[in-house]
Amino acid sequence: AFDVLVVGAGPAGSAASIYAARKGIPTGIVAERIGGQVMDTLGIENFISVKETEGPKLAAALENHIADYPVDVMKLQRAKRLTPASAVQPLHEIELESGATLRARTVILSTGARWRELNVPGEQEYKNKGVAYCPHCDGPLFKGKRVAVVGGGNSGVEAAIDLAGIVAHVTLIEFGRELKADAVLQAKLRSLPNVTVVTGAKTKEITGADGKVSGLVYEDMAAGRDVSVPLEGVFVQIGLLPNTDWLAGSGVERNRFGEIIVDAHGATSVPGVFAAGDCTTVPYKQIIIAMGEGSKAALSAFDYLIRASAP
Ligand code: FAD
Structure with a gap:
């Protein structure tokens, strides 16, 4: 023994x-x-x-x-x-x-x-080529670039606030109609000039060009149409x-x-x-x-x- x-x-x-x-x-x-x-x-x-x-x-x-x-x-x-x-x-x-x-x-x-994965086309293909899971680890790699954070719970909103200080622009994408993060975090997030918050949005695909991430497609569920966001990085924060x-x-x-x-x-x-x-x-x-x-x-x-x- x-x-x-x-x-x-x-x-x-x-x-x-x-x-x-x-x-x-x-x-x-x-x-x-x-x-x-x-x-x-x-x-x-x-x-x-x-x-x-x-x-x-x-x-x-x-x-x-x-x-x-x-x-x-x-x-x-x-x-x-x-x-x-x-x-x-x-x-x-x-x-x-x-x-x-x-x-x-x-x-x-x-x-x-x-990390819980999104299971959408492009996620596996562009892992480590723009698709990331850890803002503390990979945030600095996206300095001055555009990123999305998928997930509007505490970790997603914290990640978006953290990244907003490093990157050019953050689009936060939440599936539900409202963010789930604590109110104080939401208030901080909404005070930031370079963050766009999208709710009621179902992430459908991560697109790429030249072997790296070039954008993300989500479905605006209220409008019933797909929206394409050009960007260089996607942080998945769904657990x-x-x-x-x-x-x-x-x-x-x-x-x-x-x-x-x-x-x-x-x-x-x-x-x-x-x-x-x-x-x-x-x-x-x-x-x-x-x-x-x-x-x-x-x-x-x-x-x-x-x-x-x-x-
Ligand atoms: P793990 O690394 O998850 O190791 C778990 C171990 O348990 C493995 O050996 C596994 O095989 C074994 N195991 C699991 N289940 C069983 C079972 N039932 N029976 C037997 N064995 C089992 N952190 C940083 O500090 N810097 C970074 O740059 C960084 N980048 C990252 C990038 C990615 C893509 C990921 C996924 C994580 C990253 N992290 C980074 C986080 C870091 O890797 C983890 O915090 C760290 O590895 C945790 O160590 P751990 O030993 O607790 O668990």
């Missing part, structure tokens, strides 16, 4: 496994793919101290760094169930889709998240889905968005089970934050183990 078993090997899980292994305790990491979302990222310019890198390069660096330590790495494996330790079964159990079961004294959940469905019935508490509820130490509602990164309630889903949280969860797991084995 492992002292620390990490589930997920994105920035959070990779950091957690290295921090745990550096304590000299039996550590395992099980994941579908090392690197996680980083593998889907082209340019990274906000991983502090590294001015510029690319996702696959950073993912390879994570894998190399883990390989420097005696971590049992189990790749291409999906976890499907967590059964917490109990009076009859003193270890936590992680069941894999392959049928195997892993046992550990502590578990760190770091299964990350995925971030944590990869935590598999925890249903485990007793690990999640909020209404499915994020694992953690305290300041990365502890979940189940003793000995910790969580880190995009799958948790910790705000701002970023690489550097996920790494910090993963490290913190590993130190918390170590602290838990010392206390659990005290005479």
Whole structure:
């Protein structure tokens, strides 16, 4: 059995496994793919101290760094169930889709998240070529250009306000008849001179030319006609889905968005089970934050183990 078993090997899980292994305790990491979302990222310019890198390069660096330590790495494996330790079964159990079961004294959940996609023509084709999901990451790439933000909830409106300070013009597109964001954010948005808000608009297509985004087509549902907006970038802000469905019935508490509820130490509602990164309630889903949280969860797991084995 492992002292620390990490589930997920994105920035959070990779950091957690290295921090745990550096304590000299039996550590395992099980994941579908090392690197996680980083593998889907082209340019990274906000991983502090590294001015510029690319996702696959950073993912390879994570894998190399883990390989420097005696971590049992189990790749291409999906976890499907967590059964917490109990009076009859003193270890936590992680069941894999392959049928195997892993046992550990502590578990760190770091299964990350995925952006909800629009599923319209052009979205896949122009991903990283104008279609973006993270304003903190990719906003500066659109300096002085025209962009759309799709989604009028808090994250969409926050993204539009953020982008309006960088880009030439923002068109905010909301499907519903009204924006869903908090009133204070809506007021701020409407005070900005370079933002147009469109509601009752169904995004139908992202168009491109010369291999990059050239516009967006939405249906004005009240008028029943299609409107074409010429622009260079589209930020999709219709939700971030944590990869935590598999925890249903485990007793690990999640909020209404499915994020694992953690305290300041990365502890979940189940003793000995910790969580880190995009799958948790910790705000701002970023690489550097996920790494910090993963490290913190590993130190918390170590602290838990010392206390659990005290005479
Ligand atoms: P993830 O990276 O999502 O990793 C999750 C891990 O869990 C993966 O190993 C996955 O295979 C595994 N997993 C999931 N489910 C299971 C399961 N059931 N069983 C086993 N394993 C499982 N952030 C920045 O800071 N800068 C950027 O420039 C930037 N650009 C981005 C661009 C794009 C296109 C995207 C999608 C994200 C970007 N981000 C960026 C956000 C950043 O990638 C995430 O915040 C970060 O990767 C979160 O790390 P994580 O370890 O919590 O989760």
